[in-house]
Amino acid sequence: MQIQLKRKACSFAHLAAALVFFLLAVKAEARDWQIYKISNRDYVSCENVAKFYSFQRFAKEGSDRIFAVPELMMRWKTGSQSIYVNNIKFNLSFPVVGSGDKALISTVDLAKLVDPVVRPSYIKKPIRFDTVVIDAGHGAHDTGAKGKLGLEKNYALDMALRLEQSLKQRGFKTLLTRRTDVFLTLSQRVDIANRQKNAIFISLHFNSSGSQTANGIETYALAPQGTRSTNGGSNPWNSPLSGNVRDAENIALATSVHAHVMNDLRAVDRGIKRARFNVLRGINKPAILFEGGFVTNPTEGRQINDPGHRQRLADSIANAVVKFRTAVSGR
Numbered sequence: 001m002q003i004q005l006k007r008k009a010c011s012f013a014h015l016a017a018a019l020v021f022f023l024l025a026v027k028a029e030a031r032d033w034q035i036y037k038i039s040n041r042d043y044v045s046c047e048n049v050a051k052f053y054s055f056q057r058f059a060k061e062g063s064d065r066i067f068a069v070p071e072l073m074m075r076w077k078t079g080s081q082s083i084y085v086n087n088i089k090f091n092l093s094f095p096v097v098g099s100g101d102k103a104l105i106s107t108v109d110l111a112k113l114v115d116p117v118v119r120p121s122y123i124k125k126p127i128r129f130d131t132v133v134i135d136a137g138h139g140a141h142d143t144g145a146k147g148k149l150g151l152e153k154n155y156a157l158d159m160a161l162r163l164e165q166s167l168k169q170r171g172f173k174t175l176l177t178r179r180t181d182v183f184l185t186l187s188q189r190v191d192i193a194n195r196q197k198n199a200i201f202i203s204l205h206f207n208s209s210g211s212q213t214a215n216g217i218e219t220y221a222l223a224p225q226g227t228r229s230t231n232g233g234s235n236p237w238n239s240p241l242s243g244n245v246r247d248a249e250n251i252a253l254a255t256s257v258h259a260h261v262m263n264d265l266r267a268v269d270r271g272i273k274r275a276r277f278n279v280l281r282g283i284n285k286p287a288i289l290f291e292g293g294f295v296t297n298p299t300e301g302r303q304i305n306d307p308g309h310r311q312r313l314a315d316s317i318a319n320a321v322v323k324f325r326t327a328v329s330g331r
């Protein structure tokens with residue numbers, strides 16, 4: 001297990017109640033974990049998690065397990081590959097396993113999701129950043145998703161420029177991978193990000209589907225080593241990728257952005273997901289890919305076409321970057 005348990009317990013820091021981030025005071029040691037082996041994979045029990053993180057309330061309601069302190073509620077369901085933290089949906093790498101009256105979560109999900117989400121201040125050696133590399137997806141002949149009212153490449157660029165202004169107002173430096181309607185390969189985008197010091201990376205996209213009913217916002221972080229991508233049916237990927245050095249920060253950044261946007265925009269929540277997109281796998285900085293709704297959905301297509309809506313998205317993401325920095329560094 002890669003959970004860092006030796007750092008001294010942090011004090012409670014109250015962030016906005018609507019947000020997921022909450023810094024739990026934990027004094028437990030690694031020996032406090034009892035490991036269950038299922039199909040050669042390590043798991044821990046719900047009781048163990050409740051005790052380790054000192055949740056004041058822990059309840060079993062049928063197949064649900066509820067963990068709560070005043071500012072945070074986490075809900076698991078046996079058999080499900082999603083958990084909810086403050087009503088934000090997270091996709092697990094492996095489903096919650098029911099065994100008798102126990103619900104078991106994989107140690108991969110404990111270390112790579114639950115821990116950095118419920119106590120980001122414990123992330124080891126977090127990046128100190130003052131720059132945000134903003135990547136507007138697609139460009140030129142690569143139009144991205146096509147909606148009735150507009151193209152993904154144009155919406156993404158417009159939002160990137162808005163996010164740049166919003167971040168500058170909050171004291172950050174910014175670098176855009178493109179400022180005009182040009183084509184960049186995915187590796188060019190990665191190179192731009194990796195040349196920057198003290199930076200994080202946010203790739204902006206909008207979604208499409210053959211079905212007009214598909215809707216909602218989703219945020220991607222790189223899938224950890226040894227797990228499947230949330231979207232793919234492929235076998236678990238066992239080689240480490242450059243981006244995996246930032247696993248904890250990746251999910252913490254995804255959490256902050258997704259929770260802020262869900263809270264501010266009241267959008268349909270498709271969850272925080274895992275993938276091995278080319279723009280995420282090679283980046284040695286905390287990195288996420290944000291999908292801000294479906295241009296192919298009539299309602300969302302109209303919203304995305306509204307500059308005011310794109311401004312609200314950009315401002316929400318900028319506030320999330322501020323909160324991420326505070327959450328991981330205590331600044």
Ligand SMILES: [Zn+2]
Nearest residue numbers: 137144205206
């Ligand atoms: Zn795209």
